[in-house]
Amino acid sequence: MNYYIKNATLVNEGQTFVASVFVSDGKITKIIREKEDGPSTGSGTFAPSTQVIDATDKYLIPGIIDEHVHFREPGLTHKADIYTESRAAVAGGVTSFMDMPNTMPQTTTQELLQQKFDLAAEKSLANYSFYLGATNDNLAEVVKTDPKRVCGIKLFMGSSTGNMLVDKNEVLVRLFRESPCLIAAHCEDEGIIHSNTVCSKDLASKGEVILDASIHPFIRTTEACYKSSFKAVDMAEKFGARLHVLHISTQKELSLFRNDIPLNDKKITAETCPHYLWFDNRDYEGKGFAIKCNPAIKSHRDKEALLQALHDGLIDTIGTDHAPHLLEEKMTDDYFTSKSGFPSIQHSLDIMVNLVDDLPLLVQLMCHNPAILYQIDRRGFIREGYHADLALVDMNASYMISNADEYSKCGWTPYDGIKTHSRVTHTFVNGNLVFENGLFHMENRGSRLCFNR
Numbered sequence: 002m003n004y005y006i007k008n009a010t011l012v013n014e015g016q017t018f019v020a021s022v023f024v025s026d027g028k029i030t031k032i033i034r035e036k037e038d039g040p041s042t043g044s045g046t047f048a049p050s051t052q053v054i055d056a057t058d059k060y061l062i063p064g065i066i067d068e069h070v071h072f073r074e075p076g077l078t079h080k081a082d083i084y085t086e087s088r089a090a091v092a093g094g095v096t097s098f099m100d101m102p103n104t105m106p107q108t109t110t111q112e113l114l115q116q117k118f119d120l121a122a123e124k125s126l127a128n129y130s131f132y133l134g135a136t137n138d139n140l141a142e143v144v145k146t147d148p149k150r151v152c153g154i155k156l157f158m159g160s161s162t163g164n165m166l167v168d169k170n171e172v173l174v175r176l177f178r179e180s181p182c183l184i185a186a187h188c189e190d191e192g193i194i195h196s197n198t199v200c201s202k203d204l205a206s207k208g209e210v211i212l213d214a215s216i217h218p219f220i221r222t223t224e225a226c227y228k229s230s231f232k233a234v235d236m237a238e239k240f241g242a243r244l245h246v247l248h249i250s251t252q253k254e255l256s257l258f259r260n261d262i263p264l265n266d267k268k269i270t271a272e273t274c275p276h277y278l279w280f281d282n283r284d285y286e287g288k289g290f291a292i293k294c295n296p297a298i299k300s301h302r303d304k305e306a307l308l309q310a311l312h313d314g315l316i317d318t319i320g321t322d323h324a325p326h327l328l329e330e331k332m333t334d335d336y337f338t339s340k341s342g343f344p345s346i347q348h349s350l351d352i353m354v355n356l357v358d359d360l361p362l363l364v365q366l367m368c369h370n371p372a373i374l375y376q377i378d379r380r381g382f383i384r385e386g387y388h389a390d391l392a393l394v395d396m397n398a399s400y401m402i403s404n405a406d407e408y409s410k411c412g413w414t415p416y417d418g419i420k421t422h423s424r425v426t427h428t429f430v431n432g433n434l435v436f437e438n439g440l441f442h443m444e445n446r447g448s449r450l451c452f453n454r
C-alpha cells in the first residue's frame with residue numbers, strides 16, 4: 002500500500018509547515034510543501050493502490066523512538082509481552098522501542114540477546130532493539146556486541162533489579178574502556194539505599210515512621226542518585242565511554258550535564274521520563290504504591306527543574322521507562338514487596354503535550370534526539386528517503402485517559418482520569434498504517450533497528 006498524507010501540518014527539525022507526504026515501499030518518497038495561499042499542489046494521479054489520508058488540521062510528526070522500555074518478555078509475560086506492549090506503543094505514536102535486559106532470563110549473553118530479536122521479529126508491531134545487560138562477570142559477552150545491530154549496553158550502577166548490579170570497580174573500569182557501544186546507565190548508589198533502608202526499618206519498628214509509598218524518596222534519595230550519576234559521568238570522562246544516564250529524577254544531577262555543545266558531539270547525555278515531570282512527592286498520598294518507581298519520584302522543586310532542563314538542553318531525551326506490573330503486584334500492604342515501575346508508553350506523548358506547549362521541542366526530545374544519540378539509521382525525522390515511521394496527532398481532540406482503554410497487558414495506568422489536549426489518530430511503521438483511529442492493522446511486523454556507528 003502507498004499513502005498520500007494530504008495537507009498535514011508537519012512538525013520536523015524545528016519547523017512547522019503545511020505539506021503533503023507520499024509514502025511508498027516503506028519509505029517517505031516525497032514531501033510537497035503547500036503554498037500558503039492555496040490548496041494542495043500535490044494532487045495528481047497516483048498508483049491505484051495509493052490511499053489518500055486527509056490530514057487537514059492534524060500534525061504529522063516522526064514516529065516516537067522510546068529508548069527505554071521493559072516489555073517483560075521472556076519470562077514475565079503474565080504482566081506484559083512484546084506483542085501487547087508494542088500495540089500500546091503504536092497507539093501512542095511510538096514506532097520504535099529499545100527494551101531493557103531485566104527479563105527472565107536476564108539478557109546477559111549474545112545468545113539470549115538473539116533470542117529476544119527472534120521473538121520481536123515474530124511479534125512486534127513496532128521497530129525494536131534490545132540492550133545487553135552488563136554484570137560483574139560477562140565482559141566477554143559485552144565486547145562481542147555489534148554496535149551496528151544492537152542499541153547499547155545496560156548498566157545498573159545501583160540495585161534496581163536482580164543480579165545485574167555491577168559493583169566491582171575493576172569491571173566498571175574495563176566496561177567504560179572497552180564497551181563497543183553506548184552504555185545506558187541506571188544510577189542509584191546501593192550503599193546509600195541500603196543504609197536508608199536499615200534506618201527506615203528501625204524507625205518503623207519504633208513506630209516513628211510509616212513505611213508507605215511516601216517513604217520511597219527518603220530511601221532512594223537525591224544523594225543516592227547524585228553519587229552514582231557522578232561516578233558514572235566521572236568514569237565516562239576518564240575512560241572515553243559513550244554514556245547515556247537514564248531517568249534523571251533530581252535537580253542536583255542536572256549539574257553533571259552540558260548544554261554548550263551539539264548533541265552530535267556529546268559523549269555524555271541524559272534522559273528523563275514523563276512521570277518525573279508530571280508527578281511529585283505530593284502525589285504519593287493519592288496514588289500510593291501505584292507511582293512507586295526507581296529512581297523515586299522526588300520533590301516539586303526537582304520536577305520544575307527537570308521541566309526547565311528540557312528547554313535548556315541539559316536533558317537530551319525523554320524515554321518512558323515503561324515498566325508494567327499487575328496492579329496487585331503494586332498495591333500490596335508492604336513497602337518492600339510492592340513492585341517498582343508502571344506502564345506509560347501509550348500516553349507518553351499526550352502527557353508531554355499536557356506539560357509542554359511546544360510540539361517542536363517534544364519532537365526534538367522524543368523523535369530526533371534519540372535518533373541522533375543512538376545514531377539510528379534513517380529514522381526519527383521526516384525526510385525523503387527515510388523509513389516512513391510517522392504519527393498523525395489531532396491537537397483539537399482531547400480524551401480522558403482510562404484504565405479501561407489501556408492496551409498494556411497489565412490493564413491499568415497511573416494517568417487514569419487525566420484529560421489530554423491531544424490524541425494520536427494514525428501511526429505508520431515502515432510505511433504500514435498500523436494504528437488508525439483506535440483500530441489496529443496487525444498484519445505487518447516492525448524491523449530491527451540499525452545503527453550508523
Ligand SMILES: [Zn+2]
Nearest residue numbers: 069071101322
Ligand atoms: Zn528502566
